[in-house]
Amino acid sequence: MSPDLHLAHISDVLLTWAVFAYAFAMFGYAAEFAAGRRVAARGGGTAVVERGSRRTDNVGRAAVVLSVAGWCFHLSSVLTRGFAVHRVPWGNMYEFSCMVTLVAVSIFLLLLGQQPIRRVAAIATRRPARHHMGWKARESVRYLGAFVMAPVVLYLGLAGTVLYAAPGPLVPALNSYWIKIHVVAAITATGAFMVSGVVTILYLLKERYERGQVPLRLTLTTRLRSPMRPQRVSLGPGTAAAVEMTSARGGLMRALPAAANLDRLAYRIITFAFPIWTFAIIAGAIWAEQAWSRYWGWDPKETWSFITWLGYAAYLHARATAGWRGRRAATLSLIAFGCLMVDYYVVNTVITGLHSYAGVS
Amino acid sequence: MTQTTEPVVSADQTEKLSTAPEPVVGMPGRGPLRIALRMWRQLTSMRTALLLLALLALAAIPGTVIPQRGLDPVKVDNFLARHPHLGPLMDHLSLFDVFAAPWFAAIYLLLFISLVGCLVPRIRLHAAALRRRPPNAPRHLLRMPASTQWRADAPPEEVAGRTRELLRRAHWRADVRPESGGSLTVAAEKGYLRETGNLVFHIALVVLLVGIALSGLYGYKGTVLVTQGGGFANAREAYDVFAPSRLFSDSQLSPFSFTMQRFNASYDSSNGEPLNFNAYLRYKTSPTAAAKPYDIRVNHPLDVDGAKVFLVGHGYSLLIKVTNKAGQTVYDQATPFLPDDSNFSSHGVVKVPVLGNGQLGLTGFFYPTAGASPFGGITSIFPAAQRPVLSLAAWSGNLGLDSGVPQSVYSLPVANLKNIGVTQLSPGHSWHLKDGATVTFLGVQQWATFQVAHEPGKRTVLVGAVLIIAGLLGSLRVRRRRFWLRAVPAAADDPDRRTVVTAAGLARSDAEGFADELEELASQLGRRTAAQRQSRPASGAEGI
Numbered sequence: 001m002s003p004d005l006h007l008a009h010i011s012d013v014l015l016t017w018a019v020f021a022y023a024f025a026m027f028g029y030a031a032e033f034a035a036g037r038r039v040a041a042r043g044g045g046t047a048v049v050e051r052g053s054r055r056t057d058n059v060g061r062a063a064v065v066l067s068v069a070g071w072c073f074h075l076s077s078v079l080t081r082g083f084a085v086h087r088v089p090w091g092n093m094y095e096f097s098c099m100v101t102l103v104a105v106s107i108f109l110l111l112l113g114q115q116p117i118r119r120v121a122a123i124a125t126r127r128p129a130r131h132h133m134g135w136k137a138r139e140s141v142r143y144l145g146a147f148v149m150a151p152v153v154l155y156l157g158l159a160g161t162v163l164y165a166a167p168g169p170l171v172p173a174l175n176s177y178w179i180k181i182h183v184v185a186a187i188t189a190t191g192a193f194m195v196s197g198v199v200t201i202l203y204l205l206k207e208r209y210e211r212g213q214v215p216l217r218l219t220l221t222t223r224l225r226s227p228m229r230p231q232r233v234s235l236g237p238g239t240a241a242a243v244e245m246t247s248a249r250g251g252l253m254r255a256l257p258a259a260a261n262l263d264r265l266a267y268r269i270i271t272f273a274f275p276i277w278t279f280a281i282i283a284g285a286i287w288a289e290q291a292w293s294r295y296w297g298w299d300p301k302e303t304w305s306f307i308t309w310l311g312y313a314a315y316l317h318a319r320a321t322a323g324w325r326g327r328r329a330a331t332l333s334l335i336a337f338g339c340l341m342v343d344y345y346v347v348n349t350v351i352t353g354l355h356s357y358a359g360v361s
Numbered sequence: 362m363t364q365t366t367e368p369v370v371s372a373d374q375t376e377k378l379s380t381a382p383e384p385v386v387g388m389p390g391r392g393p394l395r396i397a398l399r400m401w402r403q404l405t406s407m408r409t410a411l412l413l414l415a416l417l418a419l420a421a422i423p424g425t426v427i428p429q430r431g432l433d434p435v436k437v438d439n440f441l442a443r444h445p446h447l448g449p450l451m452d453h454l455s456l457f458d459v460f461a462a463p464w465f466a467a468i469y470l471l472l473f474i475s476l477v478g479c480l481v482p483r484i485r486l487h488a489a490a491l492r493r494r495p496p497n498a499p500r501h502l503l504r505m506p507a508s509t510q511w512r513a514d515a516p517p518e519e520v521a522g523r524t525r526e527l528l529r530r531a532h533w534r535a536d537v538r539p540e541s542g543g544s545l546t547v548a549a550e551k552g553y554l555r556e557t558g559n560l561v562f563h564i565a566l567v568v569l570l571v572g573i574a575l576s577g578l579y580g581y582k583g584t585v586l587v588t589q590g591g592g593f594a595n596a597r598e599a600y601d602v603f604a605p606s607r608l609f610s611d612s613q614l615s616p617f618s619f620t621m622q623r624f625n626a627s628y629d630s631s632n633g634e635p636l637n638f639n640a641y642l643r644y645k646t647s648p649t650a651a652a653k654p655y656d657i658r659v660n661h662p663l664d665v666d667g668a669k670v671f672l673v674g675h676g677y678s679l680l681i682k683v684t685n686k687a688g689q690t691v692y693d694q695a696t697p698f699l700p701d702d703s704n705f706s707s708h709g710v711v712k713v714p715v716l717g718n719g720q721l722g723l724t725g726f727f728y729p730t731a732g733a734s735p736f737g738g739i740t741s742i743f744p745a746a747q748r749p750v751l752s753l754a755a756w757s758g759n760l761g762l763d764s765g766v767p768q769s770v771y772s773l774p775v776a777n778l779k780n781i782g783v784t785q786l787s788p789g790h791s792w793h794l795k796d797g798a799t800v801t802f803l804g805v806q807q808w809a810t811f812q813v814a815h816e817p818g819k820r821t822v823l824v825g826a827v828l829i830i831a832g833l834l835g836s837l838r839v840r841r842r843r844f845w846l847r848a849v850p851a852a853a854d855d856p857d858r859r860t861v862v863t864a865a866g867l868a869r870s871d872a873e874g875f876a877d878e879l880e881e882l883a884s885q886l887g888r889r890t891a892a893q894r895q896s897r898p899a900s901g902a903e904g905i
């Protein structure tokens with residue numbers, strides 16, 4: 001069946017709307033974060049972004065609404081694309097990018113929704129009133145908004161321009177129910193790794209900041225009385241990056257949760273994604289066995305997936321090894337993410353192999 | 362070895378719930394034994410595992426950047442031709458066969474030795490941990506990372522008893538232990554599955570490797586070209602290419618056979634992109650068995666007796682007949698031509714050993730749908746045989762057919778031969794050569810190449826893979842956690858005579874969601890003690 005070009009066009013338009021919604025959401029989150037950071041700076045730098053004024057809180061809420069709207073457009077775009085081409089909408093790099101970002105935004109929204117969902121569930125199940133306990137409630141992850149939306153917008157921008165593939169049928173080798181199993185797993189894991197990568201970068205920055213906090217606080221108090229321009233203050237190794245991100249109005253870093261919390265969040269997302277990635281590789285091997293008569297052939301795509309897998313396994317080991325916890329483990333997970341990006345961009349476009357389904361010419 | 366016989370370990374604030382083996386201090390033995398022991402410990406340490414994992418990842422990278430023999434031998438030859446000095450050196454370092462290189466094997470074998478060496482003690486430790494009771498409650502529960510306190514109307518025995526009952530129902534391992542002063546503690550632990558999963562995962566990696574090794578040692582792989590109507594019986598000589606493994610013996614070849622009734626390829630009429638390939642077979646599992654039909658296509662191989670038959674390629678065979686001057690048929694065969702491009706422009710040769718006074722060779726180019734080539738001449742413009750044209754050149758002389766030197770059936774060295782004419786034929790047409798011979802192009806058939814692969818370790822690999830996932834889920838999604846509750850009898854000056862209940866918990870590495878769980882537990886306990894209160898109408902306010 002030939003593709004429904006009208007529907008495909010609708011899909012493209014929906015994607016553009018999604019990108020705009022995400023971009024505006026990103027600015028909203030950033031504004032709220034910047035305001036929260038000011039409060040945090042005044043309030044002694046607790047880990048949580050404290051609520052600023054009601055106005056900034058409303059900006060944050062608007063950003064959430066925009067993200068949800070963007071997500072709806074995004075989902076509809078993927079669905080209409082699927083209907084337009086009469087097959088699963090993940091057959092080339094353009095479609096793959098749309099799916100990965102959809103997963104990334106979904107994970108962010110799920111993390112964001114955890115608390116409200118629990119609250120509703122508690123009401124629904126009529127659980128008794130909460131104890132006043134020593135353990136503290138979960139933090140909101142709204143601070144992540146700007147940092148998740150930025151790569152998502154970038155990814156989608158790249159997908160819509162450089163990687164765009166006109167709607168068309170699948171190549172025969174991909175025409176199997178395994179594309180549903182293997183590729184969905186790969187997409188889900190990739191989306192999750194993307195979010196964990198963002199959190200890990202924040203962790204590394206915050207960790208750096210926490211280590212260099214003493215000198216930094218000195219500059220914060222003597223801080224160059226208020227010009228709006230960003231300041232560069234050299235404080236010796238370790239703090240340069242943190243300082244670079246310090247604007248005139250207060251430590252961006254202070255508004256982020258404690259490094260330990262970021263580390264835990266990144267770990268949690270990776271423990272979600274790693275088994276799925278493992279499954280994706282195994283499902284791919286089973287598929288390869290049926291399609292190409294061997295389950296493993298060290299094709300570049302297979303090899304880079306394996307390297308990525310080893311990278312995350314190394315991260316998990318590092319996290320359990322004294323002396324490798326924290327910064328070094330986080331670096332390993334970023335390297336693993338880099339391998340995933342090589343697997344995705346470089347292998348699909350530069351290195352030729354059996355997996356050349358990119359649809360990019 | 363290092364563990365005590367004491368059934369209960371004390372859990373003070375400092376203790377972590379890690380399942381990693383403790384670093385062993387103090388080494389027995391001396392001299393070389395001591396050094397060997399130290400090396401062994403070093404090899405089986407987590408740090409080494411980490412290093413080897415990273416090293417393995419690093420070592421795999423050249424295999425994706427440098428052309429590999431296993432993937433694209435032509436590219437390797439081109440590379441060698443272009444780099445006459447560097448190439449052989451790289452070849453010497455196995456850089457064109459990275460994944461079969463000794464240094465690559467060394468890394469993963471070390472990794473697996475390390476793995477086994479670290480698994481054995483961990484299995485022992487875990488087996489012991491499975492038998493052990495939960496550790497005693499720390500003295501200061503309120504100093505634990507998560508803790509709470511409330512007052513209950515029930516006496517300590519009831520609180521403790523109910524707590525244990527509740528915990529056990531939720532699959533905690535829970536004990537009630539008396540303390541001095543009449544107070545009772547409940548010590549509970551849950552999530553042993555985490556370490557079990559972790560061990561299963563690591564053992565599964567070994568299982569996977571064993572499976573791969575089995576295939577590598579006992580399997581075989583072969584390819585064979587079959588023309589429509591032709592057949593194949595599974596024997597070593599029947600293959601065009603046969604690659605047995607190191608410990609393979611011919612008795613492993615299961616005695617199946619098949620004939621290819623029909624081959625069908627369909628293409629997108631607008632651009633010639635392939636849509637479907639189907640090879641319709643009738644196969645028998647043994648010479649005496651009944652024939653069954655099967656349709657092999659991409660993603661749909663035939664599975665017979667552990668061997669799998671895949672469709673890996675296809676092309677055209679041309680029915681060519683040659684008669685000599687006397688009108689006797691000297692050649693009448695379906696001759697496979699090899700495709701040169703995606704529209705199946707193909708080449709092939711015919712070698713006729715006896716033709717009166719010499720040998721006759723034909724070199725041919727075949728175009729399933731002939732059209733004008735942008736470079737002049739003709740080419741194929743569509744992969745299906747819609748307008749077939751066979752372009753032939755005839756050669757006479759000594760083809761060397763009886764020289765004893767093995768020859769390719771797809772090429773004919775023409776340097777010492779004499780050209781005796783060229784022509785173009787469409788199906789049904791004949792070409793009369795000057796010496797009286799006649800070449801007739803009777804028609805076109807399809808051939809298909811099949812790969813037969815037998816991998817005895819495949820099941821094992823699959824089992825390993827499934828266990829890897831199951832183990833990982835246990836290892837990463839289950840949290841090992843401990844829970845304690847202390848019920849202290851009411852102080853003498855408490856007018857309500859209420860029991861002071863303190864509860865605390867500790868989760869390993871990933872504490873996420875643990876607070877909710879504790880909260881849920883405590884609230885259920887609170888509810889229970891509240892229910893208790895209702896059965897004693899005389900007592901005071903609720904303790905929540």
Ligand code: HEM
Nearest residue numbers: 313316320379380381405406407410472475476479566836
């Ligand atoms: C074939 C390579 C290996 C892979 C892919 C691998 C993978 C993993 C994974 C995914 C985990 C889970 C991490 C977690 O629970 O947070 C883990 C844990 C662990 N691995 Fe490995 N592993 C490998 C080899 C080894 C070796 C050689 C050793 C021993 C020297 C080892 C020792 C451990 C230990 C002790 C843990 C548990 C850490 C803890 O619970 O704190 N692994 N491994």
